Amino acid sequence: MEVTVKTAEQLRLTAEEFELICTKLGRTPNFNELCAFSGMWSEHCSYKNSIRWLKTLPREGGRMLVKAGEENAGLMDIGDGLGVVFKIESHNHPSAIEPFQGAATGVGGIHRDIFTMGARPIAALNSLRFGNLEDAKTQHLLAGVVHGIGHYGNCFGVPTVGGEIYFDACYHTNPLVNAMSVGIVQAGKTVSATAEGLGNPVLFVGSATGKDGIGGASFASADITAESVQELPAVQVGDPFQEKKLLEACLEVIETGAVVGMQDMGAAGIICSTAEMSAKGGVGMRIDLEKVPTRQSNMKTWELLLSESQERMLLVAQRGREAEITAIFEKWDLPCSVIGTVTDDKLLSFYMHGALEAQIPAEELVLGGGAPQYERAYREPAYFQQIRAFDANNIPVPADLRAVAERLITRPTLASKQWVYHQYDSMVGAANASTNAPSDAAIVMIKPTEKALAVTTDCNSRYVYADPYKGAMIAVSEAARNIVCSGGEPLGVTNCLNFGNPYDPEVYYQFVQAVKGMGEACRRFETPVTGGNVSFYNQNPDGPVYPTPTIGMVGLLSSLRERMTLDFKQADALLFLVGPQTEDLGSSQYLVACHQIIHSPAPQFDLETEFALHQVVRSLIKHQRIRSAHDLSEGGLFQALCESAFPNGLGFSISLPPAIRSDAFLFGEAQSRVLVSVDPAQKDAFLRTVGDFPCEPIGVVTSGAVTVDGTSWGSITDWREKHEQSIARIMSAETTL
Numbered sequence: 001m002e003v004t005v006k007t008a009e010q011l012r013l014t015a016e017e018f019e020l021i022c023t024k025l026g027r028t029p030n031f032n033e034l035c036a037f038s039g040m041w042s043e044h045c046s047y048k049n050s051i052r053w054l055k056t057l058p059r060e061g062g063r064m065l066v067k068a069g070e071e072n073a074g075l076m077d078i079g080d081g082l083g084v085v086f087k088i089e090s091h092n093h094p095s096a097i098e099p100f101q102g103a104a105t106g107v108g109g110i111h112r113d114i115f116t117m118g119a120r121p122i123a124a125l126n127s128l129r130f131g132n133l134e135d136a137k138t139q140h141l142l143a144g145v146v147h148g149i150g151h152y153g154n155c156f157g158v159p160t161v162g163g164e165i166y167f168d169a170c171y172h173t174n175p176l177v178n179a180m181s182v183g184i185v186q187a188g189k190t191v192s193a194t195a196e197g198l199g200n201p202v203l204f205v206g207s208a209t210g211k212d213g214i215g216g217a218s219f220a221s222a223d224i225t226a227e228s229v230q231e232l233p234a235v236q237v238g239d240p241f242q243e244k245k246l247l248e249a250c251l252e253v254i255e256t257g258a259v260v261g262m263q264d265m266g267a268a269g270i271i272c273s274t275a276e277m278s279a280k281g282g283v284g285m286r287i288d289l290e291k292v293p294t295r296q297s298n299m300k301t302w303e304l305l306l307s308e309s310q311e312r313m314l315l316v317a318q319r320g321r322e323a324e325i326t327a328i329f330e331k332w333d334l335p336c337s338v339i340g341t342v343t344d345d346k347l348l349s350f351y352m353h354g355a356l357e358a359q360i361p362a363e364e365l366v367l368g369g370g371a372p373q374y375e376r377a378y379r380e381p382a383y384f385q386q387i388r389a390f391d392a393n394n395i396p397v398p399a400d401l402r403a404v405a406e407r408l409i410t411r412p413t414l415a416s417k418q419w420v421y422h423q424y425d426s427m428v429g430a431a432n433a434s435t436n437a438p439s440d441a442a443i444v445m446i447k448p449t450e451k452a453l454a455v456t457t458d459c460n461s462r463y464v465y466a467d468p469y470k471g472a473m474i475a476v477s478e479a480a481r482n483i484v485c486s487g488g489e490p491l492g493v494t495n496c497l498n499f500g501n502p503y504d505p506e507v508y509y510q511f512v513q514a515v516k517g518m519g520e521a522c523r524r525f526e527t528p529v530t531g532g533n534v535s536f537y538n539q540n541p542d543g544p545v546y547p548t549p550t551i552g553m554v555g556l557l558s559s560l561r562e563r564m565t566l567d568f569k570q571a572d573a574l575l576f577l578v579g580p581q582t583e584d585l586g587s588s589q590y591l592v593a594c595h596q597i598i599h600s601p602a603p604q605f606d607l608e609t610e611f612a613l614h615q616v617v618r619s620l621i622k623h624q625r626i627r628s629a630h631d632l633s634e635g636g637l638f639q640a641l642c643e644s645a646f647p648n649g650l651g652f653s654i655s656l657p658p659a660i661r662s663d664a665f666l667f668g669e670a671q672s673r674v675l676v677s678v679d680p681a682q683k684d685a686f687l688r689t690v691g692d693f694p695c696e697p698i699g700v701v702t703s704g705a706v707t708v709d710g711t712s713w714g715s716i717t718d719w720r721e722k723h724e725q726s727i728a729r730i731m732s733a734e735t736t737l
Helices: 001-011 015-025 031-040 092-097 098-116 136-154 228-234 240-256 267-281 301-306 322-331 384-388 401-410 460-464 468-485 505-525 589-595 607-622 636-648 662-667 680-690 716-732
Strands: 074-079 082-090 118-130 160-168 176-186 201-206 260-266 284-288 312-317 336-343 347-354 353-360 442-445 453-456 488-498 529-535 550-558 574-578 628-630 651-654 676-679 695-702 705-708 711-715
Touching: 015 031, 031 267, 031 353, 031 607, 074 488, 074 529, 082 098, 082 453, 082 628, 082 711, 092 136, 092 176, 098 118, 098 136, 098 240, 098 260, 118 240, 118 442, 118 453, 136 160, 136 716, 160 176, 160 453, 176 347, 176 460, 176 488, 176 550, 201 240, 240 260, 240 312, 240 322, 240 505, 260 676, 267 284, 267 301, 267 312, 267 347, 301 353, 301 550, 301 676, 322 336, 347 529, 401 589, 401 636, 401 662, 401 716, 453 460, 453 468, 453 574, 453 589, 460 468, 460 505, 460 550, 460 636, 468 488, 468 505, 468 550, 468 607, 468 628, 488 505, 488 636, 505 529, 505 550, 505 607, 574 607, 574 680, 589 680, 607 628, 607 676, 607 680, 628 636, 636 651, 636 676, 636 716, 676 680, 695 705, 705 716
Parallel strands: 082 488, 082 529, 118 160, 284 347, 488 529, 651 705
Antiparallel strands: 074 082, 082 176, 118 176, 201 312, 201 336, 260 312, 284 336, 347 353, 442 453, 453 550, 488 550, 574 676, 574 695, 628 676, 651 695, 705 711
16 A cells, blocks of 8 residues: 555655545556546646636637537637637646647647547647746747747648747746647537447547657646656657648548547547546446557556557547548558447446456546546735835836837847747648738638638736736737737637646635636626636746736637738828826836836726727727727837838837826836827728727828937837847857757
């Protein structure tokens, strides 16, 4: 017994959980069974420390076709007999240890979640966080992650259409790599991750199984330490060409009607897919593990159960149609093997050469079944005292505002990310409509219809750090604002909740408050949470990362003609700031970069004002009152002006209002504001459409000059060069991938 308990501890199971397993089985588990529980009861698979709060999020309504968590990804109706399938997930820990494979397999895994439901992926996005870019380790991680994302996505043939990258010291050891995939499926062609039908065959399809990725789910459920590099085998190895074949084979086999259910073998591998499919269908399975195709000889039972080798699926078929399915996978040169059958005893029985190696009730392994659920203690973080002590009156207004603007425009978080996205294929598939016409959200055509999707990922973790409740509301609101400014109607949310160790009461406070804020904003915008991912233990000996609840949001345009872009179109166009103008410096990049202040309140935000802003902007776009729209976020007004001016080489001339301090006006990040340009002939109609909502004229578009309060700040060409070359200059010395 002592040896078994020690093994349980090594597998990151607590003594209490070991005793619970003994109670559920009515006996002491053998090693294989203990490994199965270790993988399935890990935080990564069971959400044991988060499910209590996840259930408070709005999980149905709107255009949802399946409830949150019922399938591998969210599914929403977009009309014309089509549905959009989307999800975001993390691959943080693997990317910290092996950035190329960690990021590449994150992309592969999220695409499998989409096409296992019968949808064809049409777009990929990501949300990335790294430490100080001047640091050699950060440069190595960035180069490896970007290379991994680009390699897998480019080879697989799905365009990377959008995303975000932030640089903050808290992510030095533990970068965040969140990958999102979006797909389209025809009504009636969806496949459920459910096992049904006594005697139906269970098939293993896809790449052969190896020893890579073993224990990956448990590895992702622990802090990063100096010893984490020793767990390199827990990092999976991907093959995008194999996945491309798997995609086409799976979609072809679905067309036969012979598929009962299918699920990706992701985290925890075979044990996870067999358990979840069986528990969902209220059945069991008999699995003969020696029939699993392998690429390494003499693999042990527990290795086969927990391997997270990539590009694999578990498929339940109609009995008697095995040959039909096998022929399709043989055509695509993919392993396909009948490894078991569906049973009616609700037990997972794993055999090796006729010997029973493990037997577990499927329900006891899974989330919502026998997996434990905890509610952790939480308390307000001590650093809140420093935030409350902040006084903007103690911040001097800089004498040289231009120098401040130059410093901010080259700051890696604010600078152009073209060094990154030029490594991604954004045009494969020819559906990306944003390459030469940038919008706040990426626009992807839904062929062959006239409709389009607006997709985005958003989260300013500094805001969440300052105020988890308000910061999470802002993350949802910014995502919705980006879609509205692009001409779309927000539909739904998928989230990737990245936090530190849940056993730390201050970290858990951040998590609880962020979920509450997210839920309130999603209810107001009628954007239900369709699913997602919780990633705890993003922590190292120096402390946790900033709380980062990344929001992936999808919106719909009924016609591509409704699209609104962010770029200025004509000189002499009038510039207006739609939304309340307030004097606010809270949690801005300006405070961090120019005053080294990391503790300040979250910026001004009111949910009802934000909602009203969306209605105004939608009306302006619908009635064609504006030529461009761009939301204000990181870097404030000056950053937004530059980003709108760069695409067509136009400049701007603005005036500083006397009632607001100039640094707050130019660089403050108060929310619920949108920069628009207006044809002078449309000015009166524009103002009538805006009505009583706050709106102020701030200047005009120029042919290329940048002027602030009557003072020349040079040409837009100079500013664009600074903006575009900043990251490339830093990364030029990085040669190791």
